[in-house]
Amino acid sequence: MGFLSYLISGISLGSVYAIIALGYTMVYGIAKMLNFAHGDVIMIGSYVVFTSTMMLGLPVPVGILASIVICTVLGVLIEGIAYRPLRGTSSLAVLITAIGVSYFLQNAVQLVYGANAKSFKSVVPLKGVSLAGGALIISGETIVTIASCIIIMVGLQMFVHKTKAGHAMLAVSEDRQAAQLMGINVNRTISLTFAIGSGLAAIAGMLLCSAYPNLTPTTGAMPGIKAFTAAVFGGIGSIPGAMIGGILLGIIEILGKAYISTQLADAIVFSVLIIVLLVKPTGILGKKINEKV
């Protein structure tokens, strides 16, 4: 039973990573940039929920909605102000700017809320489930997290492959100039990508903090890095890849903590990533792009 319990925990944590990874992979695939500030949008999402529910006393659904809306707007604003001016220049320049945005978000939050950990109250109203006569307990948070991940994944795949806006995103990710020539509004498409990614980040944030109720300005940083790793792991630019990468990463992390060592959990997770990339250099579902000679 222990193993099963850990496995489910791993899938749940992995689902959070997967949702975050989706944001990374979409932005990378379409805007061709690594949005280092993505992890911090997660953190902001959680703080919005915290503020709405615990400081302002608003009902939880309002808090959730506020969080998603604010993060979506934030994502679009960041793209417009900090990233769009640098579009077309080296990807390294945008990366550094993203780092600047990340510092900015972390410090702004720290200024307002202080660096002390806030205790986050779970947004999940569901009670846990007890199976096998109490030997296996699955918390409500876990159920909602895994379910959310599946719904989001399916929804996103349908959106990308079945709607006009989604097709526009695919086109821009393949060939930006050609897409523009076809009449696709590239700016709007990229803004939409950031909007979706950031909205998802808000959801990921509240799910993460519901399960691990410790909230500080740096809460988003490590999960952000791990989710980025998961996105690359699964093949950057691939939506199913982000999901697989995220969930696998969560499982490896929890099992590593349980069976090998808590302190070395991070080392284990990153080692697995390295081994996979050495065997399959473009990630599990990644495409190999051959340079034309």
Place this chain on the structure above:
Amino acid sequence: MKFMKNMNKTTRQNMITYAMVILAYIIFQTLSVTGNLSSLMQGLLVPLCTYSILAVSLNLTVGVLGELSLGHAGFMCIGAFSSAFFTACTKDIITNDLLRFMIAFLIAAVCAGIFGILIGIPVLRLQGDYLAIVTLAFGEIIKNIINAMYVGLDENGFHFSLKDSMSLNMTENGRIIIKGAQGITGTARQSNFTIGIILLLLTLVIVLNLMNSRSGRAIMSIRDNRIAAESVGIDITKYKIMAFAISASLAGLAGCLYAHNLSSLTALPKNFGYNMSIMILVYVVLGGMANMRGSVIAAVVLTMIPELLREIGEYRMLIYAVIMIVMMIFNWSPKVKTWREAHSLKDVFHKRNVKEAK
């Protein structure tokens, strides 16, 4: 002949860089020795050298070789811990402080360099962003393992454990040298500004001379066009690993300087994780790719800004972040560039340390 004159142009530029460093040394050392330096500045002297060396060494990988490395702090970590471990072990064996310190630097450079080669071999095969994430992963792994490491010494020799001090199974006479998350304590604080500047000059000489030599050209040709480089017979793997290993070695030196500036050395995320790696990367990019002088200037300026902004208190990190974003957009955005050219403002930072057309 014309090329003779121009060959001296690069050398001239490099000489100016060295002169700037030496001048800075003379000024600050004089101020320090005559007691005219605030204790804040005093405490910054060695860190400024450390970060400058880190920036120049990372620029070798990022600007000269053209590969994005996000794990540079890992090599610094190896250098720091290997050298501190050495000085801790040989405290009583090698009594000449300076000699022991010099050997410590050598050990730091060699250990970091070896890891540079070991990591480089598998990693440098990967493309662009994948290479970046793997270097980041390695940096985290190194920090994580060192943080969980226990190493002790008694009459029977060395003992090693990844769990706790108990499992070291040492006799009473044994002492623990590396104590897990507590790291290494009791390091002699031997680093000073003079040694720091000497190391910085050494780093600059190595990197600048390398760039202006046959191997340096080979490395840069890989950056500019790997396929063309192959077609003229450049051994890609050899030169990639060479650049990576030298870069790692120099970071190791910085680590040793850093470690002997503190009495206790711990592998905190702040000091050795991706946070540090990213910070150094920012110095490199803002200073200009392959522009070593720019790397030093950026490292110094960006380290000092938060300190100088201390008066503004709480808001300083926020302002720092805004400065960073504004600087990036000002320097790199095409629209801003056109505006700048229209108002004939020169680049705030020189893009590259390369000769320009007459």
Place this chain on the structure above:
Amino acid sequence: MALLEVKNLGISFGGLRAVNEFCIKIEKGQLYGLIGPNGAGKTTIFNMLTGVYKPTDGIITLDGQNITGKKTIEINKAGIARTFQNIRLFKDLTVLDNVKVGLHNNYKYSTVEGILRLPAYRRTEKVMNERAMELLEVFGIAEEAEQLAANLPYGKQRKLEIARALATDPKLLLLDEPAAGMNPNETLELMETIRFVRDNFDMTILLIEHDMKLVSGICEELTVLNFGQVLAQGETSEVLNNPEVIKAYLGE
């Protein structure tokens, strides 16, 4: 013995047979042309000759040495140098440095000697500079030696690429569409340059080209490639008057 002898060279990409039973014999000192419609497989053949692709079948012999399937670096050392369809210069290096990279394998000193600025460094760099300047002067781009390669006009970039390839001291020079993007004057100049290289560098040259003026102007023999197979081979004017060849280019 021919300088380059290729027997039944072929390559498949998955199910696609890109090149099939390609045979060619080039004598030392020849100016040889490889022509054919777009997509015929000409650059693919170049890529096989230079080790970018590994052939599925066939044998490539250079000056008696079997170089089939070898790596690019080894093939370059054996004596083949090339230019590319889309000019591949080291954009952020100077014109002079571009050529000096080409001299890399022929003028050596160790990295340590370079960093420590030992006599071997000074000696060898001096010789490399002289040799590189010689090459630049031959191509008329010595004035721009200190400029960044990216700043050269297109025609001069082409010449620089050829100069760099020659710096590797090859036996056989492969030029992939050297006249691409050039106006008639530049093409004439290029024709002279190619002839000059063959005459003064003791060079054998194989080129891919679409510009028929250049092909008929300087190539002594041609091979015509169509759909990955040899369509015609032989003396230039014969091949160009071959009705099959004309049909392949102009269609029915």
